[in-house]
């Protein structure tokens with residue numbers, strides 16, 4: 001109990017948003033049965049939207065952003081958590097409608113918190129929301145019955161958070177991964193993660209998306225949306241599946257029904273935000289076990305929480321490679 005060091009987003013009357021370091025009283029934090037000493041948070045695409053005017057993510061200000069956090073339980077009135085437990089939490093309304101990870105203390109409801117096993121708090125934060133979403137996407141392909149012998153898997157936005165961890169997880173599971181990226185300088189990293197081939201963004205500049213193109217992938221993981229997702233749907237093989245989680249390239253979906261009715265394609269929606277706590281905890285347990293990403297260090301860049309006011313928006317330009325872990329304290 002006492003003071004909380006926090007990065008607080010304020011919105012002024014003109015709609016501008018300012019990120020300010022403040023020492024707030026702990027009564028600023030919401031009610032919750034688990035109090036966490038936050039060690040790490042992250043910068044996800046959604047974190048940048050939460051501090052962008054009309055970003056459509058934050059429900060009210062002032063807000064401590066940070067949609068994911070990892071740390072140690074400092075106090076708990078829940079039988080599920082003891083002082084000293086290493087935990088991770090993300091999703092629900094954390095960092096959007098409830099104060100999140102950009103503060104040295106977080107107070108959360110126990111039924112939104114995951115106890116870590118097989119992962120340090122630093123590793124859990126490196127995975128973060130984006131890596132968890134990658135794991136959900138890979139699971140969707142596996143649940144659909146796609147096996148490594150079925151053919152290549154396309155990953156779009158491959159150098160980003162969701163994309164890079166997807167490449168890592170798919171390659172570890174034995175899939176042939178084709179990584180699509182707009183960053184020529186990410187090729188070496190993507191090959192290190194296990195990509196068999198690295199191609200440019202799809203569709204190519206000036207290329208028209210046809211209702212059905214040549215079948216190229218047994219499955220795909222897409223976090224880009226827009227024309228990219230339309231292209232991926234039009235080129236997935238008969239009976240293939242596309243796991244769609246994001247809108248980094250646009251929220252529209254200019255497609256037709258042809259991939260679905262002529263190729264039996266499946267479009268699987270991936271949501272990490274409202275996923276219930278039981279499957280969330282089960283997937284984190286696997287992320288600390290058989291599913292543990294092999295190249296977390298290679299994809300993770302650390303940034304101090306104090307640097308965020310200057311750097312947080314760059315992810316919206318699609319120019320950030322890998323995962324950005326925020327060192328809180």
Ligand code: NDP
Pocket residue numbers: 043044045046129130133156157158159160161162163180181182183186201223224228244245246247248249250270271272273315316317318319320321322
């Ligand atoms: P990143 O910015 O790290 O990754 C997105 C990547 O997409 C970029 O690095 C870039 O990769 C590519 N990209 C960006 N802009 C464009 C564009 N205009 N056209 C084509 N490709 C583009 O973000 P995250 O990985 O954190 O998140 C990715 C998306 O997934 C976001 O929309 C986010 O909101 C969503 N998301 C959804 C979740 C869910 O629960 N559904 C959870 C987590 C994320 P490259 O340069 O390699 O092409």
